[in-house]
Amino acid sequence: xxxxxxxxxxxxxxxxxxxxxxxxxxxxxxxxxxxxxxxxxxxxxxxxxxxxxxxxxxxxxxxxxxxxxxxxxxxxxxxxxxxxxxxxxxxxxxxxxxxxxxxxxxxxxxxxxxxxxxxxxxxxxxxxxxxxxxxxxxxxxxxxxxxxxxxxxxxxxxxxxxxxxxxxxxxxxxxxxxxxxxxxxxxxxxxxxxxxxxxxxxxxxxxxxxxxxxxxxxxxxxxxxxxxxxxxxxxxxxxxxxxxxxxxxxxxxxxxxxxxxxxxxxxxxxxxxxxxxxxxxxxxxxxxxxxxxxxxxxxxxxxxxxxxxxxxxxxxxxxxxxxxxxxxxxx
Numbered sequence: 001x002x003x004x005x006x007x008x009x010x011x012x013x014x015x016x017x018x019x020x021x022x023x024x025x026x027x028x029x030x031x032x033x034x035x036x037x038x039x040x041x042x043x044x045x046x047x048x049x050x051x052x053x054x055x056x057x058x059x060x061x062x063x064x065x066x067x068x069x070x071x072x073x074x075x076x077x078x079x080x081x082x083x084x085x086x087x088x089x090x091x092x093x094x095x096x097x098x099x100x101x102x103x104x105x106x107x108x109x110x111x112x113x114x115x116x117x118x119x120x121x122x123x124x125x126x127x128x129x130x131x132x133x134x135x136x137x138x139x140x141x142x143x144x145x146x147x148x149x150x151x152x153x154x155x156x157x158x159x160x161x162x163x164x165x166x167x168x169x170x171x172x173x174x175x176x177x178x179x180x181x182x183x184x185x186x187x188x189x190x191x192x193x194x195x196x197x198x199x200x201x202x203x204x205x206x207x208x209x210x211x212x213x214x215x216x217x218x219x220x221x222x223x224x225x226x227x228x229x230x231x232x233x234x235x236x237x238x239x240x241x242x243x244x245x246x247x248x249x250x251x252x253x254x255x256x257x258x259x260x261x262x263x264x265x266x267x268x269x270x271x272x273x274x275x276x277x278x279x280x281x282x283x284x285x286x287x288x289x290x291x292x293x294x295x296x297x298x299x300x301x302x303x304x305x306x307x308x309x310x311x312x313x314x315x316x317x318x319x320x321x322x323x324x325x326x327x328x329x330x331x
Contacts, residue, residue, distance in 0.1 A: 063192070064129055064131045064133065064188055065103050065105045065133070065188060065192045066103070066104045066105075066108065066132070066135065066180055066184050067101055067102070067104075067122075067126055067129075067133065067134050068101070068104070068113075068115060068135045068136075068178060068180075069099065069100070069115060069116050069119075069134070069135070070082065070099070070101070070102050070112070070113065071114040071173075071174055072090075072097070072098045072100050072219070072236065073097060074237065074239075075170065075171070075174045076170065076174040077236070077239070077241075078242055078243055078244045079113065079114065079243060079244065080109070080111050080112060080167075080177060080243060080244045081109035081110070081112035081113070081180075081243065082102055082241070083243050083245075083250075083323070084104065084107055084109040085104055085323060086106050086193055087102075087103040087193070087323070087324050087326065088101070088102050088249075088251070088323065088324070089101040089102075089103070089125065089325075089326050089328065090214075090326070090327040091119070091121060091275075091277050092217075092261055092275045092328065092330070094272040094273070094274055095217075095218055096216050096218035097216070097219050098219035098221070099116060099119070101122060103129075103193070104180060104187065105187060105189060105192040105193050106187060106189065106190050108181050108184070108186070109180065110179065110181075111177050111180075112135075112177065112178045113167070113175075113176060113177035113178055114167075114170065114174045114176055115176045115178050116137050116173070116176075117138045117139050117140075118138075118139045118147060118154075119139075119274060120143055120146060120276055121264075121275075121276050121277040121278075122134065123146060123150045123152070124279055124303050125277075125279050126150070126152055127151065127303035127304050128194055128195055128300070128305065128306045129152075129192070129193075129195075130192070131152065131153065132152050132153070133153040133184055134154055134155065135155045135156075136154070136155075136156065137156065137173065137176055138156060140266055140274075155183060157176065160182065160183050162182050163178060163179050163182040163183040164176065164177070164178055164179070165177055165179070194306055195306045195307060196300070196305065196306020196307045196308050196309075197306070197307070197319055198309070198316050198318050199318060200318035201318060202292070202294075202320070203311050203315055203316070203317060203318065205311070206292035207292060207293050208291060208293075209288055209291065209292055210225050210291070211223065211224045211225065212256070212286070212288060212293065214327045214329050219236070219237060220237055220238070221234065221235070221236055222234070222236075222238070223235075223254045223288060223325070225291045227291060230290070231250035231251065231252055232250060232251050232253075232288060232325075233248060233249075233250050234249045234250065234325070249323075251323040251325040252289065252321060252322025252323060252324070253289045253319040253320045253322065253324045253325070254289075254324075254325045254327070255285055255286075255287050255309070255324065255325065255327070256286040256287075256288075256329050257279075257285045257298055257327065257329065258284050258329050258330070258331040259277055259278055259283060259330070259331055260277075260281070260283075260331055261276070261277050261278070261328070261330045261331075262275070262276050262278065264276040279300060279307070279328070280300050280302060280305075281299075281300065282297065282298060282299040283298055284296070284297055284298070284331075289319060289320040290320060294311065294317060295311075295312050296309050296310060296311055296317045297309070297311075298310075
């Protein structure tokens with residue numbers, strides 16, 4: 001029965017995405033043409049056909065995490081709702097720029113955004129969650145069949161009435177926002193975070209660390225330890241990361257995960273190759289917590305597995321309780 005539901009949902013999703021999304025990418029983003037990218041808010045008074053899910057409302061009936069692709073170019077900042085995420089993944093996109101994927105389980109903010117387009121790497125990254133919902137503005141046309149066949153609930157503007165809106169103060173395409181509770185209902189809770197992360201006391205060792213910067217070709221992230229807040233203050237491209245609501249984004253744990261970043265078969269509108277970030281496999285990492293840095297190893301044997309972090313002597317690499325940032329750096 002579950003497979004039949006997925007097949008029906010897939011047919012409707014493919015049709016909706018084909019209408020919503022254009023087939024080309026601009027540098028680091030998807031160009032417009034549908035209700036998610038043309039600069040206009042979806043009309044809440046216009047009836048659109050929902051996907052035939054179990055609830056019959058167009059909403060995914062999952063009880064799993066909500067992952068949202070978030071714009072991260074300067075024109076998109078300050079972002080909204082980023083401080084409420086349980087996990088924030090930072091990945092490289094076209095032109096050496098960066099994009100974020102915020103994963104929500106413990107609580108859902110009133111709004112999240114600006115929302116942008118999906119990438120092929122997202123599908124592998126999200127396999128570690130059970131039937132997640134992925135909210136995004138669109139994707140390259142050739143990628144749509146992969147999204148349609150992935151074990152997730154794709155959600156684009158117009159599929160759930162009232163869940164999406166265009167905010168003021170920013171120009172399109174940097175002004176598309178999501179109301180998470182109208183899209184997925186209540187937060188599923190921490191049990192939905194099947195990342196493989198362990199939380200607990202810090203391991204022995206480590207070295208004192210006040211600040212650490214991770215550089216992409218055209219972007220950089222800096223994490224500075226605040227002894228007063230017992231958190232890492234985030235700065236992106238040299239600017240402190242504060243949400244549109246005035247909240248500082250300050251994770252308890254930062255993971256710099258060294259991975260293979262290779263070329264994919266996709267390109268943006270200008271011909272720049274879309275990087276593919278490989279999150280299945282193994283490698284090294286640098287974990288920041290409690291004002292200290294720890295050398296670690298990571299392992300994710302298969303796409304449906306969570307990522308296990310261990311110390312260099314094989315012990316568990318526990319994270320501090322609170323928000324976790326994972327920055328995928330090129331090995």
